[in-house]
Amino acid sequence: MGDFREVLFYHSETKHYPYRFARSLGYLDWENQPNPFRFWEGTERLDLPLLKDPSHPYEALYDYGLVNTEEFNVKSLSKFLELALGLSAWKAIPGSRWSVRMNPSSGNLHPTECYVIIPHLGGLQGVFHYNPFLHALEKRADIPYELSQKIKDFFGTEGFILILTSIPWRESWKYGERAYRYCLLDTGHAIGSVRFSANLKGWKVKYLNALSDKDLEILLGFDRVQWVEGEEEFPELALFVFPKEVQDVPRTIPESIINEFKKLNFYGRPNVLSKERVIWEIIYRAIKETEKPRTEEFRVIYGNPPILNLVPSYMSAEEVIRKRRSGMAYDGKTYILRELFIHALDKTLPRDNYSPFDVEIGLPFVNLFIFVNRVENLPKGLYCFVRNEELLKDLKEITSSEFLWEKVFEDFPLYLLKTGDFREVAGFVACAQDIASDSAFSLGMISLFEPVLREEPWFYRNLHWEAGLIGQVLYLEATAHNLNGTGIGCFFDDAMHEVLGISDKTFQDLYHFTFGKAVEDPRIQTIEPYYHLKRERR
Ligand SMILES: Cc1cc2nc3c(=O)[nH]c(=O)nc-3n(C[C@H](O)[C@H](O)[C@H](O)COP(=O)(O)O)c2cc1C
Structure with missing residues (x-):
């Protein structure tokens, strides 16, 4: 277990003061700006269809009682991933163009990556990386049928595991030592983005709180990846996504199932994000001291105070x-x-x-x-x-x-x-x-x-x-x-x-x-999110 004093130290060291900002390069090294998109090179790619949005009432963001449950298949997963973490537009000014996503990110640097582990559902199986630039799944491993069955039996329902990870370099490139905090905050936004999108499919999401970071690395095959030094990707948390009719699910995965992932053959290698990178030691230390061990499962009871619907929204x-x-x-x-x-x-x-x-x-x-x-x-x-x-x-x-x-x-x-x-x-x-x-x-x-x-x-x-x-x-x-x-x-x-x-x-x-009430900058042009993909996919 990490040392809480070290965690307090990281937090104190990375405070901003009016007279001294947390340590960073102090300028933007444009030559080495990290690629905001992860590609798993050498993997099989499954292009997801770009479908018309359904139209649920705004209240359905919160209330799954207003949504019919959808089956798990390529179409439903595609819309789920798009509305959770896909691109929502490109923005442009003369000489510059950048994409923005459904989930926000500190400095629009997007350290958060998403993986789904699908145990034979609706014609899909495997450990996949979601690539929001291509709106595609990159297959990192095949899951044998028997292992899928064990996962389904254990959870007692159909459903899939979704793991969020962070690449701190994307944030530390600009923000230096405070970057780890931003990775964590961005992950929180991504959890929300995933949860809301799942609600619109009639799916619930629970945090698998017993798992250790090591477990997540095994599930993702990260224990066998050779990262470029300084571009490492770290697991944040695993979520389980399942139909809303199911009351509850375990908040763990037994070691017997985790161990089966050690036997899988993982495909591909991570793309290189920058030509050169800066190592911020304190971030590695903070990650080590906040490493999650395997723990007992817990459940939280918040209660159900009545929801106050005081102001309607006319948007879906x-x-x-x-x-x-x-x-x-x-x-x-x-x-x-x-x-x-x-x-x-x-x-x-x-x-x-x-x-x-x-x-x-x-x-x-x-x-x-x-x-x-x-x-x-x-x-x-x-x-x-x-x-x-x-x-x-x-x-x-x-x-x-x-x-x-x-x-x-x-x-x-x-x-x-x-x-x-x-x-x-x-x-x-x-x-x-x-x-x-x-x-x-x-x-x-x-x-x-x-x-x-x-x-x-x-x-x-x-x-x-x-x-x-x-x-x-x-x-x-x-x-x-x-x-x-x-x-x-x-x-x-x-x-x-x-x-x-x-x-x-x-x-x-x-x-x-x-x-x-924000004021818009009229110089910034908005372009549709997937215009860069081949016409037939749009
Ligand atoms: C954790 C976090 C911290 C942020 N901090 C600031 C900030 O200090 N100042 C600011 O103007 N915007 C801040 N932003 C907004 C981001 O710059 C913005 O999300 C990003 O440019 C992407 O644009 P979008 O939110 O429209 O998708 C922050 C966003 C997040 C998620």
Whole structure:
């Protein structure tokens, strides 16, 4: 097991301060910019069909009761993967063109990769890499029929395993030592993206929390891959995707099944991403200290507080996923409805029977400290949305004694801490980015920290996944209501702690987010996502 003090060290070392940013090259080495796409060279490729989107009501993002379950086959998997992690557009200005995806990523660098292990379902079998550039599956291994049968028997249902991984070099190329945090936050967004897309197929998703990173490496054949030094890919987590009618599934895979993957023949080699790369030692250390061992399975019961549907959306769920775009500048004037503010916050509450927190990443440890800049009929000020009321007492104790902790509404865990104009503060703590002050509201995600890491140092990852997942919900909520969101990984950690009066590591700030009316840059042209593929596939 890793040493939690080392994890605390990584976190402290990679804080941004107004006078010193976390260590990075300090300039962009364009010559060595990593390829944002992984290709497994020498593998058999299965091109997935590009199909018309179905049209589910926006509420179906959360409520699988509104969706008919689809069978597992090439068509359903294709749409599932496309809406989870596929390309959503190309953007262009004269002389430059870049793709954007359904899932957001810090700096649009996309360290997250996705693999699916399909045990003889709908004419497909194998360990595959999903290549979002080609919208294709690259086959890394065949799975013998008997092994497929063992997997199905063990889970007691049809379904497939989905594994997310990270390539830290893609992020560290630009962000240096803080990059590992961004990989984890991006993974959280990807978990959300996967979960929402699965919901629209009538599929549930559960985190296989007992597995170790070594288990995942065996499942992916990574234990036999020769990575280019500096371009290693690390497993994040495994999810199991299955029909919603099935009540529950095991959260593990027995070693007898894992061991069978050791016997498989894995095909292909990873493409080289850069000509040269920089080794950031501290990231390797952090990965080692947060390595997940095999553990007992756990289940989390969140309860089922009634979902507050206060503001409808006139977009389909699929449109919401496709249209999500990070705001790059906010208009500094639009007020949002108070009902929408409440409606959006409500969707960040974990519920047993609603997507996306039913993935069960862990207990809810992350709470939102919100700068209300422009919300109608709500005084400007600093608020706290307590996602886990068991932490309320601790939150009161560790934050400024001047805070009011006045409940704003009955039966809703939103507390007013201090009235006042926090726009300047909100922008300043977000590395002086105006996007945090020109929006309707922006927030910092404050998580229980040291007490969690003392027990399980690898939970550093889960805490960031939880924050990323909350960010993904807020992105979709903003989009669904013709607004925008932006994840903010660049924030002055301790400056935010100071605003809140936090002086130790019981709680720490992991991520920021802003939500409001963005102004579009008219110079940027939008091109359809798969125009680069052969005409017959479009
Ligand atoms: C973890 C994370 C951190 C981010 N941090 C910032 C940030 O500090 N400032 C910013 O302007 N955008 C930030 N973004 C937004 C990304 O730049 C954006 O997601 C990316 O350019 C892709 O664009 P898209 O979200 O429209 O797909 C962040 C996004 C994520 C997921």
